[in-house]
Structure formats: structure tokens, C-alpha cells
Ligand SMILES: NC(=O)C1=CN([C@@H]2O[C@H](COP(=O)(O)OP(=O)(O)OC[C@H]3O[C@@H](n4cnc5c(N)ncnc54)[C@H](OP(=O)(O)O)[C@@H]3O)[C@@H](O)[C@H]2O)C=CC1
């Protein structure tokens with residue numbers, strides 16, 4: 001499955017600055033690696049400096065090998081520009097520290113790839129009293145986008161993008177603002193797939209509510225389903241035997257992808273010049289695909305935004321909170 005890897009192999013502006021959350025492994029690793037190979041500045045934002053440095057060293061070694069092989073599209077002169085920044089999405093304090101460090105570094109920002117995520121985790125709550133998948137996959141990434149959109153607006157580029165790694169699992173999700181935290185459920189009744197799907201649904205809803213407000217700006221938001229990709233994502237659901245069987249069957253029937261194939265939609269959404277100004281598209285195998293009516297419902301989107309701003313209120317300036325106020329009376 002996957003076949004030919006299909007993002008354009010073009011040299012990128014050496015000043016183009018791309019942040020990949022969770023770029024140390026899996027889909028994020030391949031995304032960070034290829035965008036760096038094509039010449040952009042890449043920042044791997046992840047929680048372990050050690051894992052990030054391992055990834056950066058591996059990317060540099062793979063680059064030398066690709067250069068010697070004469071691989072098309074990769075930069076041939078100069079070194080890769082790839083760095084680590086500390087970010088733990090399970091803590092709003094850590095996420096805000098990342099934002100402050102980014103802003104005070106004076107870096108520009110052209111592409112933000114919200115890739116880090118956890119799937120089908122058992123019921124767990126963060127120090128901020130949010131359901132873990134809700135916070136890591138959606139809410140903390142939202143905090144980053146709210147603070148870094150102004151940096152994108154000042155980048156001097158007319159083509160800045162936010163790419164959200166969602167999932168087809170959003171099709172199985174449901175929206176009920178009173179049940180977002182799942183704390184009305186016992187540990188045994190907490191449906192791990194549904195709550196994972198919910199976090200991915202919120203990312204697609206985020207794409208729609210953000211694009212409404214960003215429509216006359218240089219910033220656009222896109223979302224992705226990468227396919228079923230063999231990465232470390234199964235670490236939080238290794239105890240769920242039935243899923244192992246399902247994924248083994250998927251592999252047997254050739255439905256799974258390797259991490260590079262899984263990264264192609266993210267890389268394409270991040271760098272393909274033909275997608276300049278494109279909004280509200282959910283990509284699967286680099287092709288526009290359908291979201292569901294729950295995700296496209298504007299009342300749901302604005303309700304989620306209101307709830308999210310409330311959860312983030314201690315970490316927002318008055319200006320940001322005002323700019324993103326819900327557009328309709330809920
Ligand atoms: N693999 C698949 O089949 C599919 C994946 N996706 C989505 O793609 C994205 C990438 O997943 P994939 O590459 O498969 O998964 P991996 O588990 O291989 O990578 C996940 C990345 O997220 C990081 N991460 C997890 N928790 C945190 C945290 N609290 N703070 C910061 N970083 C964190 C991990 O860091 P660390 O190494 O430190 O744990 C790692 O870098 C996810 O959003 C996932 O939901 C969507 C559909 C299918």
C-alpha cells in the first residue's frame with residue numbers, strides 16, 4: 001500500500017521555517033527528515049531531548065547516504081538545518097514554555113505541523129485536569145496555534161500553513177460538549193477508540209473554525225489522515241488484543257504503510273506550492289477526502305471553540321481570547 005511517495009521533490013527556500021511536533025519518531029520523523037532534506041529549517045518539538053538528538057543524528061547520517069546516492073530533490077550544498085525544542089503536550093505549562101521560547105528566539109514560522117499524538121490510551125487525566133488524548137492531540141496544539149499564528153502573520157510570506165494530523169477515526173466519533181472529558185465514565189466504560197476519535201474530530205473542527213477567521217490572511221489550515229502506518233503509535237494500546245488482530249490482518253492484506261508512506265500527505269500539505277491558499281481540505285493519500293457532518297457542523301465547531309478557550313484561559317492574553325471569541329451565540 002502507498003506505492004510511489006508523492007510529494008513534490010523541490011528545493012525549498014532555506015529560510016522557510018517548519019515546526020514538526022513529535023518529529024523524533026514515526027510519521028513526524030519522516031516528515032521532519034524530508035522537509036529538512038529539501039532545504040527548509042526544521043524544528044523538532046518533542047518531549048525528550050535525548051530522543052530528539054538521536055533522531056537528528058540519524059537524519060544527518062541518512063542525508064549523507066542520500067547525497068552520495070544522488071537522490072533527486074534533496075539539497076546538495078550546505079548542511080541540514082534541524083534543531084530540537086522542548087515540548088510536552090500533556091502539560092499546558094510546558095506547552096506555554098515552548099511558545100514563549102519560540103517567540104523570544106525571534107524565529108520566523110511558515111509551517112506548523114501538529115503531528116504528535118497518542119492513540120487509544122486508557123482513561124487518564126493531565127495535571128491540567130483534561131482527558132489525556134484530548135489535551136495532547138488537540139488542546140495543547142490549539143494553544144500553540146493560537147499563539148504562533150501572529151508569528152506566521154509577520155513572517156513576510158504569503159503562504160503559511162498549519163497541518164493537523166487527524167485520523168479516519170474521527171468518523172467514529174461523537175460530539176457532546178458535556179462529555180468531552182469522559183469523567184462521567186468509569187475506567188472500564190471509557191471507550192478508548194471513541195475518545196481517540198473524538199480528539200481527532202476536534203482537530204478537524206479546529207480546521208474549520210480557524211479557517212473562518214483566517215480567510216483573509218496568509219495562514220491556512222489543512223488536515224490529514226495518514227493511513228494505517230506502522231509506527232510506535234501502538235504503545236498505548238498494546239493491551240488491546242482485538243486491535244492487534246485487526247492491525248495484523250491489515251498488514252496481511254497490505255493495507256498498512258511504512259512511516260515514509262504515512263508522511264507523504266503531511267509533507268505534501270506542508271510544502272506543495274499548488275496548495276497555496278487551500279483551506280478546509282482533509283487529505284488522505286494526498287487527495288482531498290470527506291469529513292463527516294458532525295465535524296462540518298458550525299454550531300458544534302463554535303461550541304468546541306468556546307469550551308477550549310475556557311480550558312486555556314490561564315494561558316491566553318486578552319487579545320487572543322477576544323480575537324477567537326465564538327462567532328455565534330451558543
Ligand atoms: N500510525 C497510524 O496508523 C496513524 C497515526 N495517526 C496520527 O499521526 C500522528 C503521528 O503518529 P505516529 O507517528 O503514528 O505515532 P508515534 O507514536 O510513532 O509518534 C508519536 C509522536 O508523538 C509524540 N508525543 C506523544 N505524546 C507526547 C507529548 N505528551 N508531548 C510531546 N510529544 C508527544 C511522541 O514522542 P515520544 O517519542 O517522546 O513518545 C512521538 O514523537 C498522531 O497524531 C497519530 O494520531 C493518525 C492515523 C493513523
Ligand SMILES: CC1=C(/C=C/C(C)=C/C=C/C(C)=C/C=O)C(C)(C)CCC1
Pocket residue numbers: 119166167168169228229230231232233234243244247248250251256
Ligand atoms: C500494522 C501493524 C501494527 C501497527 C498498527 C498501527 C500502528 C496502527 C495505528 C492505527 C491508528 C492509530 C489508527 C487511527 O488513527 C502492529 C500492531 C504493530 C503489529 C501488526 C501490524
